[in-house]
Amino acid sequence: MKKACVIGWPIKHSRSPLIHNYWLDKYGLAGGYEKRAVEPGDLGDFLQNLAGNGYVGCNVTVPHKEGAFALADVTHDEAKAVGAANTLWLDEDGRLHADNTDIYGFMNHLTESAPHWQRPDRPVVVLGAGGAARGIVYGLLKSGVGELRLLNRTRQKAEELAAQLKGTGGAIHVPEWQDRDMALKDAGLLVNATSLGMDGSPPLELSLDALPDDAVVADIVYAPLETDLLAAARAKGCRTVDGLGMLLHQAVPGFERWFGVRPEVSDELRALIVADLTG
Ligand SMILES: NC(=O)c1ccc[n+]([C@@H]2O[C@H](COP(=O)([O-])OP(=O)(O)OC[C@H]3O[C@@H](n4cnc5c(N)ncnc54)[C@H](OP(=O)(O)O)[C@@H]3O)[C@@H](O)[C@H]2O)c1
Known part of the structure; x- marks a missing residue:
């Protein structure tokens, strides 16, 4: 079973698990997506053990976006352009890729x-x-x-x-x-x-x-x-x-990389996140 996560410090506020687990469920994929609180000093260790922890990749939020970019083996154009990454994945050779899907x-x-x-x-x-x-x-x-x-x-x-x-x-x-x-x-x-x-x-x-x-x-x-x-x-x-659409759309490329299906940003997904934001 493929697993991904979102890392940050703090991470409690992240809506990414709601988005990705909604898609896993919708497309009937055996997978998981969770929050991981990673302290600033632990980023290097965490990323080095990404596969060991069972992950195929992760999202990155504050304060790790620049650090993750610097630690990746392969950086893609948009991450290079802003010097920060929000989406990471491992390739078949175990190399860590970094992109910026914001x-x-x-x-x-x-x-x-x-x-x-x-x-x-x-x-x-x-x-x-x-x-x-x-x-x-x-x-x-x-x-x-x-x-x-x-x-x-x-x-x-x-x-x-x-x-x-x-x-x-x-x-x-x-x-x-x-x-x-x-x-x-x-x-x-x-x-x-x-x-x-x-x-x-x-x-x-x-x-x-x-x-x-x-x-x-x-x-x-x-x-x-x-x-x-x-x-x-x-x-x-x-x-x-509005800003919510950006949040939903930035999740699409990561999900496709990790789980192999290009997901749709639907009204139903939007309503789920709106309910969480306003509930
Ligand atoms: N919708 C999405 O998917 C998405 C994605 C990323 C971020 N965001 C949101 O975007 C916002 C910015 O995020 P960020 O990561 O760019 O933060 P950031 O790097 O901390 O930048 C904050 C920006 O706000 C300005 N600012 C802060 N307080 C101000 C004040 N009192 N008066 C005037 N300007 C002020 C800063 O100006 P100075 O340079 O002068 O400090 C800077 O331009 C946040 O609300 C974040 O939640 C949304």
Whole structure:
């Protein structure tokens, strides 16, 4: 029986077991997926004994994403692009592979929910330059965005990210964080990739007045499910894209690697996770 897990510290909050065990059950596969709390100092030992512990691979969450990337034998393009991995698997020779499926998760959910999100001559605005934002900016540039405005409270981090991703796609501009309301002018897509607006975090203070009514607004925060940003965007008539879809879609490639079936992100799965988040 094949087994996979999700590792992190802490790990209690992870919804990944709900997602993967739902799919194992749905496709009638003999397998298992569990949470493993791995202390920061134990990551190397844990990954070295992955097969010994009975696992074919694992998901990786905070604070191990960079460490797992550094420890892998083979790193794939998207993990290399962001210097962090969230999905690991062992090949037939026992080599540990690392990839980053957050990018796939975000881009797939965006394209599925708002197929018209990309419009020529309409800039994209991304708020945030942390771990998640890195992958999102990379994914957007790779998909052909011509102009991306990147704003972060700590401007230097946005400038560093812009410098690292120079040449990946279109131009990246870095306006000041306090000018974020005006940075929305003419934008076709706005993405919140900060933790602002998440339960327990400060609110995202942003006026959508300058944002065109036909823009798409995405938030990667998924607790709460409808953030204040998404509610304001919906009230304005904008198409909205929530953070839960990204979480569900990022799980697809890992499940396929470990268990050999490409799973579907269905309404039933979504309802299961929504019930868990709101219950
Ligand atoms: N939907 C999904 O599948 C998914 C996947 C990954 C992450 N997420 C969510 O995305 C969010 C960000 O995750 P992450 O891993 O990128 O975290 P991170 O690396 O810690 O980055 C946090 C980001 O939020 C900004 N920020 C935090 N507090 C702020 C404040 N008070 N004012 C202004 N900016 C602030 C940070 O700006 P500074 O650089 O100035 O600190 C940084 O840009 C979290 O809520 C996480 O749950 C969702």
